[in-house]
Amino acid sequence: MSQASWEARAEWPLAGAAILFLVVYSMQVIGQPNGTWAVILLTVIWIIWVVFLVDYAVRLYLAEHRRRWFIRNIHELLIVALPMLRPLRLLRLITLLRTLHKVGGHALRGRLVTYVIGSVAILSYVAALTVLDIERMEPGANITSMGDALWWAMATITTVGYGDFYPVTIVGRLIATALMIGGIAVLGVVTATLASWLVESVAAETTAEVESGDQALQNELAEVKEQLRLLLESNRTTTSEKTPS
Amino acid sequence: MSQASWEARAEWPLAGAAILFLVVYSMQVIGQPNGTWAVILLTVIWIIWVVFLVDYAVRLYLAEHRRRWFIRNIHELLIVALPMLRPLRLLRLITLLRTLHKVGGHALRGRLVTYVIGSVAILSYVAALTVLDIERMEPGANITSMGDALWWAMATITTVGYGDFYPVTIVGRLIATALMIGGIAVLGVVTATLASWLVESVAAETTAEVESGDQALQNELAEVKEQLRLLLESNRTTTSEKTPS
Amino acid sequence: MSQASWEARAEWPLAGAAILFLVVYSMQVIGQPNGTWAVILLTVIWIIWVVFLVDYAVRLYLAEHRRRWFIRNIHELLIVALPMLRPLRLLRLITLLRTLHKVGGHALRGRLVTYVIGSVAILSYVAALTVLDIERMEPGANITSMGDALWWAMATITTVGYGDFYPVTIVGRLIATALMIGGIAVLGVVTATLASWLVESVAAETTAEVESGDQALQNELAEVKEQLRLLLESNRTTTSEKTPS
Amino acid sequence: MSQASWEARAEWPLAGAAILFLVVYSMQVIGQPNGTWAVILLTVIWIIWVVFLVDYAVRLYLAEHRRRWFIRNIHELLIVALPMLRPLRLLRLITLLRTLHKVGGHALRGRLVTYVIGSVAILSYVAALTVLDIERMEPGANITSMGDALWWAMATITTVGYGDFYPVTIVGRLIATALMIGGIAVLGVVTATLASWLVESVAAETTAEVESGDQALQNELAEVKEQLRLLLESNRTTTSEKTPS
Structure with a gap:
């Protein structure tokens, strides 16, 4: 499978993951939950992180020129690797904007x-x-x-x-x-x-x-x-x- | 009588009611009157409310597809029903703007x-x-x-x-x-x-x-x-x- | 003499008076002078006022339809009559802008x-x-x-x-x-x-x-x-x- | 050598001096160094000043109409002479913008x-x-x-x-x-x-x-x-x- 066809297939699941991330992150920040709820939200965030990590790894693996792709997409690694840049995962929501485009x-x-x-x-x-x-x-x-x-x-x-x-x-x-x-x-x-x-x-x-x-x-x-x-x-x-x- | 002809006839009286509402509401807020004056202003506001309510009811009654009209104009019901949204009745003043249009x-x-x-x-x-x-x-x-x-x-x-x-x-x-x-x-x-x-x-x-x-x-x-x-x-x-x- | 020719002749002297007013007013406000200086500045402001008053009177006298001119130029009377509106005399500086126009x-x-x-x-x-x-x-x-x-x-x-x-x-x-x-x-x-x-x-x-x-x-x-x-x-x-x- | 050819040759060295000035000035202001470092930075700033002074002197010397050039470029003298206007030397960075131009x-x-x-x-x-x-x-x-x-x-x-x-x-x-x-x-x-x-x-x-x-x-x-x-x-x-x- 080529990188392009993976990206085409992964586009919507990743946008979904970004929306889920937005919802869960909002609940975490606004609700400041304790106990079980806090654990559930944290678990979901970890799962979303794994989804983004897998996407990054697959795209790196499928890249034609792996080294060049790695250097050009260094920001994607940072977004996946640094918890501080977590909110930047919401950039995936641009997929939604592209749909608005059609509207x-x-x-x-x-x-x-x-x-x-x-x-x-x-x-x-x-x-x-x-x-x-x-x-x-x-x-x-x-x-x-x-x-x-x-x-x-x-x-x-x-x-x-x-x-x-x-x-x-x-x-x-x-x-x-x-x-x-x-x-x-x-x-x-x-x-x-x-x-x-x-x-x-x-x-x-x-x-x-x-x-x-x-x-x-x-x-x-x-x-x-x-x-x-x-x-x-x-x-x-x-x-x-x-x-x- | 069709809904459209009712709306054409009711347009100016409702704009007038909106102006009256603006005047009375201004007097209430700025003057903060007591006693008789307060009662008079409150009465006028209630009368204006009845005017808007009647207009809403008549338009609902005259609508071709009542259910559809009801759903599409849910905001009008809210403006009439909720006292908090009272100032939105001033949207009727757009009628005046439409006259400025001609000016x-x-x-x-x-x-x-x-x-x-x-x-x-x-x-x-x-x-x-x-x-x-x-x-x-x-x-x-x-x-x-x-x-x-x-x-x-x-x-x-x-x-x-x-x-x-x-x-x-x-x-x-x-x-x-x-x-x-x-x-x-x-x-x-x-x-x-x-x-x-x-x-x-x-x-x-x-x-x-x-x-x-x-x-x-x-x-x-x-x-x-x-x-x-x-x-x-x-x-x-x-x-x-x-x-x- | 017609009103228009008076206005043409009075344009530059009045712009000059406005500049003088700006200078004297600035000295008054910024310098807050006492004694002799305060008296001199006040005198100059009074003289400028007389200039504007004379201009108003002459234009009213020369107007073709005096009553209509009076009503249409009620703001000029207010600027001359009310000391509070004194700074509006600086509107005369628009004459200068009209010269910039040529620049x-x-x-x-x-x-x-x-x-x-x-x-x-x-x-x-x-x-x-x-x-x-x-x-x-x-x-x-x-x-x-x-x-x-x-x-x-x-x-x-x-x-x-x-x-x-x-x-x-x-x-x-x-x-x-x-x-x-x-x-x-x-x-x-x-x-x-x-x-x-x-x-x-x-x-x-x-x-x-x-x-x-x-x-x-x-x-x-x-x-x-x-x-x-x-x-x-x-x-x-x-x-x-x-x-x- | 004509003034124009001097300016063409001096353009990049002066832009370099301006960048160096920016770096040294930043270090001075942000780092607020003491002892040896302070002395070094001050020395560099003095050297940059001499560079700008020489450039000014040479351009004045090479000017066709020296008096006219002096009057028209009085701001350059002020930038060189007054320490307070030192940051204006950074205007030389416009040379860099001109390169961006090409980009x-x-x-x-x-x-x-x-x-x-x-x-x-x-x-x-x-x-x-x-x-x-x-x-x-x-x-x-x-x-x-x-x-x-x-x-x-x-x-x-x-x-x-x-x-x-x-x-x-x-x-x-x-x-x-x-x-x-x-x-x-x-x-x-x-x-x-x-x-x-x-x-x-x-x-x-x-x-x-x-x-x-x-x-x-x-x-x-x-x-x-x-x-x-x-x-x-x-x-x-x-x-x-x-x-x-």
Whole structure:
């Protein structure tokens, strides 16, 4: 089996594993369970980890140029190997976004808007969850509940930034920076989509005029051709009339 | 009577009821009246509620596929049934915006600008009012007067976000999120309208050139046609001269 | 003398008076002078006021339809009559912007950029000055020096809004709101100018192609015309040759 | 040797000196070394200063109109002469950006994006470094570690502005203002690039239609030319047939 066909088959199971991971991780962070529940959740997370590990190993094994693939996909190893980068496994959810892609239809702007809404929702939620997980126990931290974390994420991604909540750890700030950049991207996409729609709507009339101009030219040409046809005929008549004489 | 004709007839009375609701709700929140006044305002709010309830019931009764209409318009039931969602009745004010629509004229950008100014004004005022109503009594809240609430709304919708005032309750934060998204929309519409205007202004010259090119082509074609006409005539003359000979 | 010719003549003296007002007002607010200096500055401000009052009176006198002019220009009366609205006299500085207009050259975007830089500089400085004047004596105010006021103005017009300084009075907040709206306008103009420039640069190639297409058509038509000319000549030769025979 | 050829030769050594300055300055500010290390770093900074001084002197000497060059490049003298403006020597790093230019390829938007990412990275880092250097010892300052300074720079350039950190000195605030303006530029470029790409993608279809219209016209013209050729030939045949008769 080639690497590509494995990736095609593994795409959806891995997206499912990422969703399961998101659910279990959310329960862990928000619910902070004790006893049996904590053990169950931890077990599920370990199983998901094994799934990702197996996927990594199979893809490495199936790679045409193993060494080159290893070096180019060093980030995948880090995501699998380092527990700290666990949340990055959620990048698998991009598979879901690719499906939204199809929902958005053929129109470029429709797809873009669907992507943006999907990305913003996932990015905000995951950022809030991870920042809460990291900051909660930190002395001097102010993001200590899921409500506060979501509120902070909204104020950050819209670039409002009240400053009533903000991360204080390095990892929390790195996530916040990703969220800020996401916010600038959102502003950009919203504005650009609107601008493109406006430009097109206004330009539609202009194009219609240019096309009607082309149409007029073609009508004129048709007349010219008709006249030429008459000429040729009359010429032939002349010639044929003359020949017998 | 069909549902559509009821909706057409009920549109303006309901917009009127929404305006009345806005006025009475404002008086309640800002004035915090006691005694007789409080009773009068409460009575008016109850009457407006009955109006919205009747409208909902009639539309449900007139619906072609009642069950389907019921499921699709579940949000309308919630707005009528839950006192907490009362401010959403102000969505009826969109009817007014649709009138502004006509004020803005035929031009797409003109209408867009009118929509934005209208929406921003209504959104900011309603958000300030509702947040004040919800936050005021909350322990630890800092938005406790209409002046502060309006100031907070302005700092939020422009994405400045000083952080001197911010909501602390869940409902208040949901309203704030709506306001932030409104702010991004405002930024987007302002920028896009400007960009579209600039692109069009710059493109106007380009189009003029293309059109003058078309004009030149048409002039050439006209000359060609004239020459052909001469040819045909001269040909016919030749033929006719020859025929008698 | 007509109202229009008075306005043309009074334009520059009034802009000069506005600049003088800005200088004197700045000295008053920043320097907070005592004794003789305070008296001199106050006298100059009173003289400037008389200049604006005379201008208002003359324009009212020269108006064709005095009542209509009075109603339509009620804001001018308020600016002259209410000392609180004194800073609005600086709106006369728009005359200066109109000159910048000429500096920016014929290009639409060049002019726009010049306008924006000029407006931002004037708006920020005037807002900082006025807010300082209004807030300074207020209990609980935090904008108490010109440096802080300018810093606050920069953080506001760029929509950063740290929240280390913010106005606390109603008038101060109204000025801040104007500054925020100015900030959104700046963002919009900067982005729109860049977008328009990019769209045009990319479109330039497309237009070049369309024009080369037109050129090709014209070349073809020229050939067609040449052939027709030959035809006509050969036809005439035929006819003339035939006529003598 | 002319001034231009000196500048061409000195460009890369000076960029190297600027990078070295950045490294040494970073070590000085972040590491705050004592003893031998402090002396070494200081020595290197003095040597770099001499390099910049020599470059300035040589360019002044080689200038065609020395007085004019001196007046027009007064800012270069200030950067060399005033220790406070030392960080501005990093402007030499623009040479590096010009190289990124080439990396971005021929496409206008590709180059723009490369410029923006490069500028943002350098601007944020240098601003954080300089603000930390200036603020650290100030009483009442809150930016006292490189982590905090970088975090503050990110919150500022994205216009989020939490307000958990902010400069309190005049120089620090001037740098912050530069960073804010940089942030607005970033927002503008991101949005404009997206908008231009969207407009072009949507316009590509329109252009294709216009071009197919031109193509149709050219096909018609080709037919016309063919018919004319036939006419001319038949005419010549007629004439030649007639001549012998």
